[in-house]
Amino acid sequence: MSRPTQVTIDLQALRDNFALAQSLAPNAQTMPMVKANAYGHGMVAVAQALADTAPAFGVACIEEALELRDAGITQPILLLEGTFSADEVNTAALKGFWLMVENQPQKEAIINADIAQRVNVWLGVDTGMHRLGFAPQEVAGVFRDLSESRNVNEQIVVATHFACAEDFDSEFTDKQLATFHKTVTDFDSVKTSLANSASVLGRPDTHRDWNRPGYMIYGASPFDQPQENADKLKPVMTLSSAVISVRQIDTGEAVGYSGKWRAERPSTIATIGIGYGDGYPRTAPYGTPVLVNGIECPLVGSVSMDMISVDVTDLENVAIGDPVELWGKQLAVNRVAASCGTLGYELLTRMPLRVPKIYP
Numbered sequence: 001m002s003r004p005t006q007v008t009i010d011l012q013a014l015r016d017n018f019a020l021a022q023s024l025a026p027n028a029q030t031m032p033m034v035k036a037n038a039y040g041h042g043m044v045a046v047a048q049a050l051a052d053t054a055p056a057f058g059v060a061c062i063e064e065a066l067e068l069r070d071a072g073i074t075q076p077i078l079l080l081e082g083t084f085s086a087d088e089v090n091t092a093a094l095k096g097f098w099l100m101v102e103n104q105p106q107k108e109a110i111i112n113a114d115i116a117q118r119v120n121v122w123l124g125v126d127t128g129m130h131r132l133g134f135a136p137q138e139v140a141g142v143f144r145d146l147s148e149s150r151n152v153n154e155q156i157v158v159a160t161h162f163a164c165a166e167d168f169d170s171e172f173t174d175k176q177l178a179t180f181h182k183t184v185t186d187f188d189s190v191k192t193s194l195a196n197s198a199s200v201l202g203r204p205d206t207h208r209d210w211n212r213p214g215y216m217i218y219g220a221s222p223f224d225q226p227q228e229n230a231d232k233l234k235p236v237m238t239l240s241s242a243v244i245s246v247r248q249i250d251t252g253e254a255v256g257y258s259g260k261w262r263a264e265r266p267s268t269i270a271t272i273g274i275g276y277g278d279g280y281p282r283t284a285p286y287g288t289p290v291l292v293n294g295i296e297c298p299l300v301g302s303v304s305m306d307m308i309s310v311d312v313t314d315l316e317n318v319a320i321g322d323p324v325e326l327w328g329k330q331l332a333v334n335r336v337a338a339s340c341g342t343l344g345y346e347l348l349t350r351m352p353l354r355v356p357k358i359y360p
Ligand SMILES: *Cc1c(COP(=O)(O)O)cnc(C)c1O
Pocket: 033, 035, 080, 161, 195, 196, 197, 198, 212, 213, 214, 215, 216, 222
């Protein structure tokens, strides 16, 4: 007795994907990224499922880190964007959060903090993405200032982030890698961290002391083409619903708001109980694949808040209650995303609270 729309989260698949990330880089520590509610999968449930194997977790901000601590997660938690205000350094020291340092104010907040425990610090280098991090020529000075601070633990990790790691045709990763090497070459026995999912999967030459995979542990591929390791990933999130109405329409009839799509033949239209209020993209165009009874059918009409319409003319005996998969185990989220001109990352991450999450 409930609306059939739900997301099912397969935590065993998550664990298998994480184990794959670890096995691809046996000499690295693998830190799963659980920011943004674990890419929409439920941050606490995901962290708990990985708590016995993950050496640390990565989040975007201190609010996320506190949520994990409050839920009983004991591992170090890296704040990928560091602090946003100086008082966060005190909380981080007390709670065992690691701080990325990306700019001078963040560095000064750590050095000037009045804290009893030292904090672990990661130093972010801008090797070409031009979003966060210190310019390569600033790094030696920042490293020295941090090393000399009594607030900072000895082992500083120097890190960078790749802008085009999923694009094997791009030479940009090689450029970033070379810039990074040049930057840390004079540092003695420094620890480093580079790889995101795409590089964990496809660039063993980028594996370092710490790897930082996100998307892949949720079972989706960062690549838009088949890739040996990515093809072993198991989708973690399945978004499903059911048929809530079925009707026949004549040639030339329209379906849904705006009436722009028109039937080119006598058609059977199934209405599905899911819409943009449930995280299904409103921009999904006609023809976006939807699985009805396990068979791919085209979306028709425009996506409503609570419903979509699907052309099931080529299916037999579609009835109210029949199962529908929007993405997941049988339909890769990347395919739906490609149809909508976005990334699977976005579709997973913006899953709204309205959709109940089932952890079987
Ligand atoms: C989100 C994030 C990652 C993970 O990226 P994926 O493509 O999801 O693997 C790694 N490093 C940093 C700094 C990030 O912000």
